[in-house]
Amino acid sequence: xxxxxxNKKELRRRGFTLIETIIALTVITFAIxxxxxxxxxxxxxxxxxKDQIIASFLAKDAMEYIKNWRDDNYLQKKSNWxxxxxxxxxxxxxxxxxxxxxxxxxxxxxxxxxxxxxxxxKYNALTIEYGYDSGWVDDIFVRTVKISxxxxxxxxxxxxxxxxxxxxxxxxxLQDNLFNWHP
Numbered sequence: 001x002x003x004x005x006x007n008k009k010e011l012r013r014r015g016f017t018l019i020e021t022i023i024a025l026t027v028i029t030f031a032i033x034x035x036x037x038x039x040x041x042x043x044x045x046x047x048x049x050k051d052q053i054i055a056s057f058l059a060k061d062a063m064e065y066i067k068n069w070r071d072d073n074y075l076q077k078k079s080n081w082x083x084x085x086x087x088x089x090x091x092x093x094x095x096x097x098x099x100x101x102x103x104x105x106x107x108x109x110x111x112x113x114x115x116x117x118x119x120x121x122k123y124n125a126l127t128i129e130y131g132y133d134s135g136w137v138d139d140i141f142v143r144t145v146k147i148s149x150x151x152x153x154x155x156x157x158x159x160x161x162x163x164x165x166x167x168x169x170x171x172x173x174l175q176d177n178l179f180n181w182h183p
Contacts, residue, residue, distance in 0.1 A: 044167055051140070055161040055172035058121065058130060058143050062159045063174055065099040066145070072103045074182050081180040082147070082155060084109065089147040094118065094160075097145055100131035118144045140165060153180040 066085060073083050084103075088095035088111035096118040101108040112118040121143050122136035123129070130139065140163040148156050155178045162171040 047165070048167055048170065051163060051165065051170065052172060055141060055163065055170070056174070058141055059159040059161045059172055059174035061099050061130075062097050062143060062145055063157065063176060065097055066147075066157055067178065069103050070178055070180075081153075081182075082149075082178075085147060088112075089145050090149070094144040094146040096121075096132070096143055098132045100129060100133070112144060118142050150177070154178070 069085055070081055073081050088109055091111065093112040093114050095109050095111055098108050098110075119132070119142070120138045121130050121141045122132055122134075123139040124131070124133065124136045129136075130141075142162050144160045144162075146158045146160075148158075150156055157176050157178055159174045160171055161174075162169070164170075
């Protein structure tokens, strides 16, 4: 009888029980999953931040183009300070602006198709440039410009850059009021 009792004690001391093994595996799993999930979240945040920075630059680029267009209208002594900007950008669908083209180019500002939205902006990897050249590759960003006259000497400009990626839909909106600074 003593011998049987002694063997059972030895058996218990030789290894882990099933419960001890499960607890150990659970602790190890949580120790590994914490840093892995933090890394995944950090990569997602970095990717979304990169796209937000690009979207802000695309919006600022269009805003500066519009301001320069307004100033060029004054220098060319045009009667309307928004000449060339108003037509397509004043409608509900808005317009899109190719900032790689000069101000006097008729193709620089185009109406967005109604209902379908503006086309994706294209990217040239060789010159690191965004525009609408047909030889360039479609990028994820869509830039829409809307101008509304609030008074004869003031206009509200809204530039919306939107994009979809594997993390969802995003948008960046830049608004500014333009004034006819030399009436």
